[in-house]
Amino acid sequence: xxxxxxxxxxxxxxxxxxxxxxxxxxxxxxxxxxxxxxxxxxxxxxxxxxxxxxxxxxxxxxxxxxxxxxxxxxxxxxxxxxxxxxxxxxxxxxxxxxxxxxxxxxxxxxxxxxxxxxxxxxxxxxxxxxxxxxxxxxxxxxxxxxxxxxxxxxxxxxx
Numbered sequence: 001x002x003x004x005x006x007x008x009x010x011x012x013x014x015x016x017x018x019x020x021x022x023x024x025x026x027x028x029x030x031x032x033x034x035x036x037x038x039x040x041x042x043x044x045x046x047x048x049x050x051x052x053x054x055x056x057x058x059x060x061x062x063x064x065x066x067x068x069x070x071x072x073x074x075x076x077x078x079x080x081x082x083x084x085x086x087x088x089x090x091x092x093x094x095x096x097x098x099x100x101x102x103x104x105x106x107x108x109x110x111x112x113x114x115x116x117x118x119x120x121x122x123x124x125x126x127x128x129x130x131x132x133x134x135x136x137x138x139x140x141x142x143x144x145x146x147x148x149x150x151x152x153x154x155x156x157x158x159x
Contacts, residue, residue: 035074037142040157043069044123044144047076047155051148059151062088063095073132077143078153081118084111087151090133099152104129105138117145118152132158 035043047069050058061067062076069076070090077089079099086094094102102111110128117124123146129138143156 033072035072035157037144037157039071040074040142040155041123041144043071043074043076044146044153044155047078047153048146048148051078051151051153055149055151059088063092065090073158074155075133076153076155078148078151079115079118081115081147081150081152084115088153114143114145114154115152117154118147120147122146126154126156130156130158 047058047062050061050067050069059078062069062078065075075090077086077091079086084098084100086097086099089095099111100109100115102114103109106129108128110126110130113126113128117126123144125142126145127140127142130141131138140159141156142159143154145152145154147153
């Protein structure tokens with residue numbers, strides 16, 4: 001009986017915490033404070049056009065959040081498809097890092113997944129845990145990734 005009571009308490013706490021957190025995220029999504037999957041895909045398409053037109057200028061715009069390439073929690077990232085070095089991202093501390101070495105807080109080697117997902121003429125979804133801009137707490141993120149010239153590029157949205 002004590003075991004059942006403990007399970008009920010744990011379940012109730014889980015529900016309580018979920019109802020405190022989930023409505024905030026839902027409200028943020030409904031009020032347009034968070035980017036959506038569709039908006040992430042659209043930004044990736046725009047980023048691909050920019051990289052094809054002028055790679056150096058595009059990467060600079062991505063790093064500086066210019067030209068519409070920083071919208072709430074949406075931003076493009078790119079890495080060299082040969083050596084894996086990150087060239088552009090809102091997470092400035094990752095520039096120059098080999099994308100393949102990136103792991104999330106759960107230990108998932110999501111950088112390897114991003115690197116493998118960068119295929120020409122294909123957009124692949126990669127899911128992992130990553131902090132929203134301006135926070136340290138990782139949350140689920142889904143990135144759309146493709147290859148443009150010698151760059152693997154992606155845009156992700158947070159769930």
